[in-house]
Amino acid sequence: MTADPAGLPADLIAAVERLCRTPRLLVAMDFDGTMAPLVPLAGDARPLPAAADAFAALAQLPGTTTALISGRALASLRRVASPPREALLIGSHGAEVWLGPDARPLTLTEDQARLLGQASALLRDIAGEHPGTLLEEKPAGIVLHTRMATDAVAAAAVEQAHLALDALPGVYLSAGKRVLEVSVVRADKGQGLRTLRDAVHATAVLFAGDDVTDEHGFSALGPEDVGVKVGSGQTAALFRIDSPEAVGPLLELVLDSRRTRG
Structure with missing residues (x-):
């Protein structure tokens, strides 16, 4: 797969290329409105092929961890996203966490x-x-x-x-x-992102999202990280792309940059 960064902002391309030099990279993506276009019925959502293919390929690279961080319940996220086996999952805005086969399900009091x-x-x-x-x-x-x-x-x-x-x-x-x-559980995507970072000892993070709920995630990023807002609206992210159709080229750029580093 060859990344075609055409259409991506030049400053984002440069930031991604710097990011990909980090020893342990976490690529954390929102799903609805980011990996997949928004649709009227939540059960009809599916990831765009280019984004899904690049995301799956990134999961195979050494020193690279992929994760989906979504407002969906984990069962719904698995059903519509079909994530690669290696991907970590955060559901219900951080209330549900799946870090591997030993992960315990959420239990309410x-x-x-x-x-x-x-x-x-x-x-x-x-x-x-x-x-x-x-x-x-x-x-x-x-x-x-x-x-x-x-x-x-x-x-x-x-x-x-x-x-x-x-x-x-x-x-x-x-x-x-x-x-x-x-x-009934207080959680947000910033909390979820910090959980993922600590779990995989990430030295830098790429996080992309489209909704106001993703702003907690952008606010949790540090100077070594890259936050990408998908679509319009006010944001704490330093970078922006127009739509989910640009997420494929973004992830392909990350994939090629990590392969080149490897």
Whole structure:
């Protein structure tokens, strides 16, 4: 595979080439909106072929670890992403961690399970009253999807959810692109990224993401790392690419640069 950096910003190309000289590189990627285009139904998402191929090839290189870090539950992430066996996985915005076959599944306390049941019941009522909204259950939370609703219905559903859930202690809400994440475990992608870095003793990190929830990940990066925002919007990332279609060339550049170093 030969990287064609055409279309990538020159400063990003230079930063990636410097990054790839590091002894232990962690390549951590968001999935929806980054490895895969956003789609109306979450179960229909699939990684773009160029990005998936380069990601899988990177997982085979010495001194290089790949990881997916997603808001999806791990089971959903595995189903749609089909990650390579070597890839590490962070799900539910950091609440679920899979670092290998010995990884323990997330277990809620009795209080957390009770809270989750209460929050889920409230959201089921709200979704039933707002056409086009859907719910997705996770081990530590539940997600209100509004991508298939009109803007007015989506805004009303999210407002009602906040009114119902903001006052519940131990329930944490975060907004993404046409989703409202509700969790009984406080976690974010910055925490997940730090967990990955420590686990593999990474000397530098490449992290790419598209959503506001990825900003926690960008904020966790250091001066030796490279953060790439996919798409528009304010960001703490120092670099930006236009769309998921540019993620393939980005990962191919990393792959070629690491192979050259090797």
